[in-house]
Amino acid sequence: MSAVPAAGERPVTTATFRARKLANERIVVVTAYDAPSARLAEEAGVDAVLVGDTLGMVVLGYDSTLPVTLDDMLRHTAAVRRGLSRALLVADMPFLSFQISPEDALRNAGRLMAEAGARAVKLEGGVAIAPTVLKLTEAGVPVMGHVGLTPQSVHQLGGYRVQAKETEAALRLIDDCRALQSAGAFAIVLECIPAELAAIVSAELEIPTIGIGAGAGCDGQVQVWHDLLGLGERLPRHAKRFADAGAIIRGALAGYAAEVRAGTFPDDGACTRMEPGVLDELRRGREGLAHADREG
Numbered sequence: 001m002s003a004v005p006a007a008g009e010r011p012v013t014t015a016t017f018r019a020r021k022l023a024n025e026r027i028v029v030v031t032a033y034d035a036p037s038a039r040l041a042e043e044a045g046v047d048a049v050l051v052g053d054t055l056g057m058v059v060l061g062y063d064s065t066l067p068v069t070l071d072d073m074l075r076h077t078a079a080v081r082r083g084l085s086r087a088l089l090v091a092d093m094p095f096l097s098f099q100i101s102p103e104d105a106l107r108n109a110g111r112l113m114a115e116a117g118a119r120a121v122k123l124e125g126g127v128a129i130a131p132t133v134l135k136l137t138e139a140g141v142p143v144m145g146h147v148g149l150t151p152q153s154v155h156q157l158g159g160y161r162v163q164a165k166e167t168e169a170a171l172r173l174i175d176d177c178r179a180l181q182s183a184g185a186f187a188i189v190l191e192c193i194p195a196e197l198a199a200i201v202s203a204e205l206e207i208p209t210i211g212i213g214a215g216a217g218c219d220g221q222v223q224v225w226h227d228l229l230g231l232g233e234r235l236p237r238h239a240k241r242f243a244d245a246g247a248i249i250r251g252a253l254a255g256y257a258a259e260v261r262a263g264t265f266p267d268d269g270a271c272t273r274m275e276p277g278v279l280d281e282l283r284r285g286r287e288g289l290a291h292a293d294r295e296g
Contacts, residue, residue, distance in 0.1 A: 012047050012088040014120060014142045014186040020047070020219070021208040027187075027220025029090075029210055030228065033059050033076045037225055038083030048088035050122065050222060051077045053095070053151070058226040065151045068094040070108055074116045081117030090144055091118035095152045098123050102135035109141045122189065124150035126176020130183040137184030145180035147173055148214065149192035162213070164193045177201050177209075189222060190214040192238065213238030 010016075020027050028045070031052040032038045038049050055076055056068040070093075077091040091112045098105035105123075112118040120142035123129055133143050148163045157163070164173040174197075177188055187208045190198045195215025202209040202218050211218030213236070226232040227239035230246045259265035274282070 009086050011086050014088070016047070016088070017187050017208050017220075018206075021206075027208055027210060029220060029222035031055075031222070031224045032080050032083070033225070034079045035083035038080040038087075041225075042084055042087045046087055047220070048090055049080055049084060051080050051089070051091045051118070052122075052224065053092040054224055058224060058232060064154055066095045066154075070094055070097045070111070073097075074111060077112055077116035077118050088120065089118050090120045090122050091116065092122050098129070098132055102132045105132045106135055106139055106141070109136055110139075113141065120144055120186070122146055124152050126173070127179045130179040133180055133183035133185055143180075143183075143185045144210075145177070145185040145188040146191065147176045147180070147188060147193075148190050160192075162192045162194070164197055170194075170197050173197065174201060174204070177205055181205055181207050187220075190218060 017027060027047050029048045029050055030041050030046050031054060032041050032049045033051060033055045041049050051073065053065040053068040053073065055072065056062040056065045059076075060068070060072070062068070073091055073094050077089070081089055093105065093108060093112070097108040109121045112121055121136070122144040123133060123136075124146045126145070126147050133145065136143050149157065149160060151160070154160060164170045170193075173193065180188055185207060187210055188201075188205070189210045189212065190201060191211075192213040195217060198209065198211055198214035199217030208219035210220045210222050212222050223239055224232075227235055228242050230241045230244040231249075235241055256265065
């Protein structure tokens with residue numbers, strides 16, 4: 001069950017996203033994968049939390065997002081929901097949960113909303129998935145699009161690299177964004193495309209763009225939790241480490257291990273003591289048992 005918004009706080013909705021774009025106010029999005037992280041993100045004032053299928057790489061230890069299942073997304077989205085009260089919760093639809101048919105996509109998106117508490121879903125792709133996006137939005141499912149570098153297509157793209165650098169590819173990306181907007185998407189993630197192209201798209205669209213590796217000309221930004229906090233093994237070029245939480249955690253664990261080995265943890269302050277009378281009774285009872293065993 002999610003937290004209750006504080007008095008005077010209004011939950012962020014898809015309408016808030018549109019209003020922020022009209023007011024030229026930047027939108028802040030961060031990924032999270034569990035309740036404590038979601039709570040901290042919301043306390044920091046982010047507008048939206050994305051339960052990305054990046055959890056496959058930064059939490060589950062896979063080398064891509066492809067092995068992530070719908071069950072994985074349901075479990076982690078529900079956990080994040082329990083840590084939020086105000087921020088908009090968006091859940092990624094994992095590989096093959098929406099590509100097979102619009103009907104299959106609607107069924108799976110419905111589960112993410114009804115069972116896990118997502119307020120919107122995110123789909124990768126452009127013109128090709130616009131009919132699916134339309135199916136979802138007509139059924140009342142808010143959809144965030146995702147174009148440019150689409151990790152679920154990493155093998156088709158030939159790796160994790162900047163997209164739409166040439167004229168033809170850039171024009172296709174613009175068409176993708178227009179198709180998603182026409183299908184009812186409330187926002188579009190632009191991942192790893194040239195900053196100039198992202199600025200052009202952002203200016204042309206009526207819906208907000210959320211950039212990751214797409215420059216400052218987008219209407220908002222999204223970053224991965226582990227990159228921001230220094231918890232990953234490698235920092236992508238498009239990311240910035242705002243804290244080295246990994247070093248803090250390693251230091252804390254090393255201190256814990258040292259005290260356990262030295263016998264200084266736990267100390268008396270971390271222990272519960274028996275009442276002296278109860279302890280005396282316990283000792284007498286054990287002595288009686290020992291005597292009976294000897295007599296037997």
